[in-house]
Amino acid sequence: MTSRTCLSVILAAGEGTRMKSALPKVLHPIAGLPIVAHVAKAVHSAGGSDIALVVGRGADAVRDAVQSVVSHVTVHEQTERLGTAHAVLAARDAIARGYDDILVVFGDTPLIETAALDRARAKLARGADVVVMGFRPDNPTGYGRLIEKDGKLIAIREDKDASDDEKKIGFCNGGLMALRGDSALQLLDKVTNANAKGEYYLTDVVEIGNALGKSVIAIDIAVDNVIGINTRVELAEAEAIWQNRKRRAMMLAGVSMQAPETVFFAHDTLIEADAMLEPHIVFGPGVSVATGAVIHAFSHLEWAKVGPGANVGPFARLRPGADLAANAKVGNFVEVKNTRIGVGAKVSHLTYLGDATVGADANIGAGTITCNYDGYNKALTEIGAGAFIGSNTSLVAPVSVGDNAYVASGSVITQNVPADALAFGRAHQVNKEGRAVQLRAGYAAQKKARKAAE
Structure with a gap:
């Protein structure tokens, strides 16, 4: 894998309004490190040492947080929020430099593990053009379903659009994706906003890739890898997961x-x-x-x-x-x-x-x-x-x-x-016989006078 170049696109432009905080969402800490820095460490460990950071509010602080853990970072501002594909294309200049692999991850998923990213890159190395990282929650309701046929991923169906049979599918879209570098812009540029929200969805590259004869597949990763942070409740839950991972690793070591x-x-x-x-x-x-x-x-x-x-x-x-x-x-x-x-x-x-x-x-x-x-x-x-x-x-x-x-x-x-x-550095001790009686009488008189004045 080390012979393949890799760019990691970290999407960190979300407003994070549900955090109810003046601090940008991705800067809230887990284990003392900003959320987005956890993501940067994971992609760096997976060989994505070049990072294209897509930012919005608090751009300078978000950049500084990422640069505290990795050095090769370019910053790309997303001035409008027009969907995930639009966010990725904010980093067009970086993608166009020509990498073997492109990892697309979210700045609010701090629990993504290097092993999951390694697996996605390994699939690209073996010929896949698009690798979607999916997961299997206990209850898939509300999540987009990954629809497969003959080992290929043919579509991602949003929960509200899914048929009754499709809603029975337990394999869900985690949002994270790996793209073959020489196919990435071709796929992204074909994404349109012909939908109810008028946004450019990254998930559309699945059907676009299939239409172009590309190899589109999904891999199954652990549920906690795709947990996104939107509220302080979810922040605390992610902290607990991170701490449990660390405790286990410590004891095994x-x-x-x-x-x-x-x-x-x-x-x-x-x-x-x-x-x-x-x-x-x-x-x-x-x-x-x-x-x-x-x-x-x-x-x-x-x-x-x-x-x-x-x-x-x-x-x-x-x-x-x-x-x-x-x-x-x-x-x-x-x-x-x-x-x-x-x-x-x-x-x-x-x-x-x-x-x-x-x-x-x-x-x-x-x-x-x-x-x-x-x-x-x-x-x-x-x-x-x-x-x-x-x-x-x-x-x-x-x-x-x-x-x-x-x-x-x-x-x-x-x-x-x-x-x-x-x-010896002590003061000389002096005893005044009977002085304590006088002190008590004086203090009592002061207290009585103060109360009388109140």
Whole structure:
């Protein structure tokens, strides 16, 4: 298949009014990636690396979404909505460049799989001129029926026009199509708008192709491949299907999950074999988890790296730039941002580390905070290998704690701590005998006066 050139025409000009959104329909995300970008990834994987993107509203944003995953994209605006064939012909210049295969897909079908597109292209390679991708729903009512005879597709009959016998056909039109490149424009240019709506329908190429003696066939693909997104309900349903596919693929690749239905992945989540995922975990974009790592329950990760054998959570949050080396530990109610945690280092609980480095085998006590932001700028905190930071310590950046140094609990550290030193940063304690009685009396009087004034 690699010797055959391929253009993928992605139709993404629909208004998407039923989404009830200012955002173009095809830009709504599934697993953190716009719908149309999922389609672009699938066709690219099927060898359709050249993409003709047919756009309408939000053209620039739609183009940017596609170009975030593939590079060879030309943009073609459909200024009028005159049917699917009209939309494909908006990309006439791209089609005319001369490709072996043309894939026509919709920008709102994010669940199309590369394997289905590969099958369609394989049929073109074996001599077909038109390949329609069909599916078999539980209830075909409302769908156009694919009418076959002697292994050939002879017509697509809309449900409202179908005879009683034709309505019994369970093989339905999915809308996606593959065309032989040297036949595509010949077929498309013969499509007319002689119908009740006055539109140019892509489905007409089936009967046109048969009339011209072309080879027109249909292939059967899974129902979820052709699911289009028109409402937020359908968006959520597609998300669920995508997540189930990802969970299954992860487990088959060697990732353990105790309750897979509670784990949610991003489109680019990478997890190596023998990692363990407990229930109720959310992966945002840009996360990689190495072999032997354990992500405990109720953790949230995005743009983070988890090294081999590392432990995260429960109830941990890894924000962008969190980087855990091998066997590092980030425990419950710990938040890490833009911080490298060294081999075997432990941050066990109730801690915030931001804009910091933590050396190998360091121990960070509960309640430790890196004070990294002064309201205008971020500053770095450096904690050396083997350092011990006592509980409830505030490290006021920029500051460094040397290798094997100790910081006493309850300290506020504003100056660098040398290696092997012990640092105390506590205020001097003063006790005022009986002052609490006076304070309570004063506070009570203030409260009484305030209520009297109300």
